[in-house]
Amino acid sequence: MTNKQFAFAVTGSLISILFFIIVNYLTTPGTIWFIYPTLALIQWPISIYCFSRGKVKEYSLVTSLLLILYLNWENQMHSPEHLWFLYPAFAIIWWPILMFAGHYARTLSMALIGSLGVIVSYGLLNALVSPQFPWAIFPAYAVLWWPLAIYFSSKKKWFNFSVWAAIMSAVFFITANTITTTDIWAIYPIFALTWWPLSMHYYRRAR
CATH class of the missing domain: 1.10.287 (Helix Hairpins)
Incomplete structure (x- = not known):
């Protein structure tokens, strides 16, 4: 990828975002919908830059942060009384964590640390944000298959x-x-x- 191709992607993305902002303001100013295509348009230059340079780990980090910011914005705009964006956020952050872990992500140690981290994080979220029902047992059950499968498959x-x-x-x-x-x-x-x-x-x- 040349610098001109990347510059074209950035320019095209910015022009398209500006176009959607203007259309949003002129047609339905009471509803902010331009953010939805904006999220996809931002991915255009980011993905071109990262994949052309083999920066897959960095791509996972940037994209995860963008998704969490988007979900937080949705949460604050439509239902600020309940911080529901934290539920998917705890799952999304494991994408860059596993990407940066590399070969260590396939080890039993990583599986134990990861499953424990998920159980503790969702357990605290359950207790602090929505204590009405102990739903944290469901992600806990799902994530415990990770170390269980790695351990017994390594031992055959x-x-x-x-x-x-x-x-x-x-x-x-x-x-x-x-x-x-x-x-x-x-x-x-x-x-x-x-x-x-x-x-x-x-x-x-x-x-």
Whole structure:
């Protein structure tokens, strides 16, 4: 990519943003909608610059910050009484974190640190922002698969993985059942899950 191509992308992006601002002001001044195409137009020169120079990590960082700023703006404009932008923000920031981690992102240590960070951050968010319902167990359950899968796949202990995954899932379903309703429904997915380690066990014996 030459400097002229990058300059064209910047110029085209700025002119287009200015055009949308003028149209927004002249047609619907009471509704600020130009921000939506602006977010996409800003990505044009940023993506051209970063990918042409192999700066994928930097691209993930800049794009993540832009997304979080955009979500914060949406939050403040439409529902400032509830800071909902923090929910996706905690997930978005893991994109540049994993990109900058490089090969370390595939290690068990990174999986443990990452899963613990997600559980703690969403746990605090649950307790401070929306304590009415303990929804943090859902992202916690999802993220615990990360270190579990990395550990047992590195050891090639597939049967042990199925056992621990089934136990973890059973605990999750029992907890979700307890906090959501008095009806007992957790037994159904738990019964289905028991077939996973059982099938792994008999397959291993058959071999």
